[in-house]
Amino acid sequence: MAQALGPDSLRDHREGGRPKWDNKFQYFLSCLGFAVGLGNVWRFPYLCQTHGGGKPVAAPVPRPVPGWEVPLQEIRQRGRGGADTAVSAGLGCLVASFLISLYYNTILTWVLWYLLNSFQQPLPWSSCPTDLNRTGFVEECQGSGAVSYFWYRQTLNIAADIKDSGSIQWWLLVCSAACWAIVYMCIIRGIETTGKVSRRALTPTQLPPASRTPVRVRCVPASYGLPDSFQMQTLQNPRVWLDAATQIFFSLSLAFGGHIAFASYNPPRNNCKRDAVAVALVNSVTSLYASITVFSVLGFKATNDHGQCLDRNVLSLINEFDLPEQSISRDSYLAALAHLNTTQPERVARLSLKTCRLEDFLDKSVAGPGLAFIIFTEAIVHMPGAPTWAILFFGMLFALGLSSMFGNMESVIAPLLDVGVMPRWVPKEALTGLVCLVSFLLASCFTLQSGNYWLEIFDNFAASLNLIILAFLEVVGVVYVYGMKRFCDDIAWMTGRRPGLYWRVSWALASPLLLLTIFVAYIAFLAQKPPSYRAWNPQHERFPEWQEKRYPGWVLAACALLSLLPTLCILVAALAQLLARHTRRRRPRDALPNADTDRDTDTR
C-alpha cells in the first residue's frame, strides 16, 4: 500500500488514488470469506433437512451466475460507457446490502453472546434455574427444556406477540455495540485492514469443523444423521428447485454488490473467470462439508434424545410396578411393555408413555437461527469437555459471520466513497465510523423483546426478492444494454481469452430465464398463503409448540416496504438521471464532453 513518492504518484496522492489489495491471496480470501458465511453452516443443512436428505445438492444451478460480477467492476473502473446506468443498480445494491448487514450483525451479536457465555463450567444452558423457594425449576423451563429456555428467555426475553415491542435488552445492546466495534475495527481503512484480517481470520475458521468431523462421523450414532437415500420424487417438487436456487444465490452472496466492490480493487488485467469459478467451487464444497458436520451433530443429538426417551419410559415402568432396578434395559423395553400391557393394561395406560422412535427425533429440526442456538448447544452439552467445544463452535461461527460482514459493509461504503457523498477532507475512517454508528443505532431495534420476529421478517423479505431483482437487472444490463460483444472483448483483454460458448449462453439465456422463473414462482408462493409467523408463548395451551399467528396490517406494510425499497431506489435514481439528462440537453452544451474523458484517465 505504500506508494513511492515520485512526481507521478504525487499527483495520484493529491487526487486520492484507489486502494489496492496487497496480494492476490488477500483478495481471494476476502471474496471467499464474503461468500462462505452463516448461510453455509445452517441454512444449507436446514434446507437439506427439510427436503429429507441431499436433494438440493443435486439441483444444478448455472455456475456462471457469479461470473459477471467479478469483471463488472473492473470494467467500470476503466471508465467504459454504461457507468451511469450501473449507478442505479448500484444504489439498489447499496440499500439491499445495508438492510442485510443490519440483521446479519444481529445474528453475530447472538453468536457473541453465546461465545461469552461458553467460558464457564457447567454451561449456563445445561440446567434450568431454580424457582423462588428452590423446590423445583422455573415452570417455563420445565415445559420447554433448559436449552430453549436459555435461548428464548435468558437471551432474547422474547415477547409473545410481535405487537408488544417490550424493552431493550441491555445485554444484547452491549454485545451489539461490541460487534459493530469489531466490524469497524476490521474495515476501518477499507481493504487495507480487511485483507489482513481475512487472511488471519478465515484459515482458523476451517480448522474447528475439520477437527470435529472425523471424531463424530466415526461414532455409530452420528451416522444416523447423514442422508442416506436419494429419491427422484422430491426432485419433481418445484419448491425444492426454488429453495436450491435461492440458497446458491444467498450462499454465494450475489447481487449484494460486495463481490463487485472487492473486485474493483484489483488490477485491470486479472483472471476474473478463474476467480469466479474458484470462489463458487470452494463455497459449494464448504456447504457440503459443513452439512456433513451439521448432520452428524443432528444424528448425535437425535440418538441421545431417543436414548433418554427410552430411559424415561423404562424408569416409569419400573417405578410403577416396583420392579428391581435395571431389570428392563433399553433393548428389552418393548418386550416388557408388551407383557405388562397384556397383564395390567389400565396401570400402563395411566402412565401415558410416549412412543420413542428414532425417525421422529431425526425429523424434528428447528428452522433458521434456532438451529445453531438450540440444537447445537444441546448437542454440545452432552459432549465431554463441553465448554471447549462451545468456544470452538461459536468462535468459528463468529469468524464466518464477520468475514461476510466485511463484504456487506464494503458494498455499502465503496459506493458512498466513489460517489463522493462526503467532502474530500473527511477521512475514510470517519465515513466508515459514521456508517457503523448509524447501523448500530438502527439495529438496536432488534434488541427489543420482539426483535427475533423482526429479524425473521428481514430474513424473509429484505433479502429475497431484492437480490433476485438486482441480479436480473445486472445480467440484463450487462448482456443487453452494455452489449455481449463489448463484455467479451473486455474479458479477452483482462484474461487473454474470450469466454466460451457455455458462458455466453448462460449469461444471455439461462441466467435471466432462471432468475425470472424464480421471481415469478416466489411471488406465486407468497400469494398462495398469507404470511404468518410462529410466536413463542408460554401461556399457549400446546406450549412448547409454536403458536401460529398472522401478521397485523402495519407489519405487512413494513414487509412490503422492505421488499420493494431497493427496487424503488433504482426507479427513483433512474428517473432522476433521466430528468438530469433532459435538463442538460436543454441547456447549452459547454463542459459536457469532458465528463467521459475524465473517467478514462482515472486509471493506474
Add this chain to the structure above:
Amino acid sequence: MLWPLFILVTAIHAQLCHPGAENAFKVRLSIKTALGEKAYAWDINEEYLFRAMVAFSMRKLPKREATEVAHVLLCNVTQRVSFWFVVTDPSKNHTLPAAEVQSAIRMNRNRINNAFSLNDRTLEFLKIPSTLEPPTDPSVPIWIIIFGVIFCMVIVAITLLILSGIWESRRKNAELSQLIDAEDRCENMITIENGIPCNPLDAKGGRINDAFVTEDERLTPL
C-alpha cells in the same frame, strides 16, 4: 402368652402403616444407579439404619426429642427398592402429622443421603420436595468479565488505528509540502551530471556548438 401381644402389635402396625395411609410417605431408592458395582443389598440392617435416621431427624424438632427408633414403622418393602414409613407418637396410637415429618426430613436431608451414600435423585421421598442447590452465581457474571476484556482490546485497537492514520496523513502532508517546496526551488538548483550542468539543456532556444564553423567563414568572400 406372647402370641396375642405379637398379633396385636402387628395389627396396629398394619393399621398405621400401609400404602396410602394417613401421614405415610413412600420412599424409593435407586442404589444400583447411584453406586454401580459397589451397590449394597437392601436388608433389615439397612432398614434399621433408615429408621434410626428418621428418628434422629424427628428428635431435632422442638417437641419431639423423645422419638425412638421403634416409633418409626416401615412397611411394603419391594424389590425396587421402595417402601412406606410412618412415625408414631410414644403411645403408638396415632401417627405424627405429615407436615412435621416433612420439615424434619427436609432439614436433615443431607445427613440422610450421606448415611446411604446416595443423593436427592437416588433417594427419593415422594411428596417431600428437596431443596435444590442454589445456583452458583458469582458476584460478577463471567460473561461480563470476558466482554470487558474483549471490548477494551477492541477500543484500544480502534484508537491506535485512527491515531496511526492521523500520524501517517500528517507525515505525508509534511513530506508533500517539503517536496512541493523542493519542486519550486528546483529551478534555482543546478544539478550536475558527469560534470555537465543539466539546466542548460532545458533552456529554450538551444545552444550554439562552436565546433561547427559558421556559413560566412567557410566560403571565401566574393
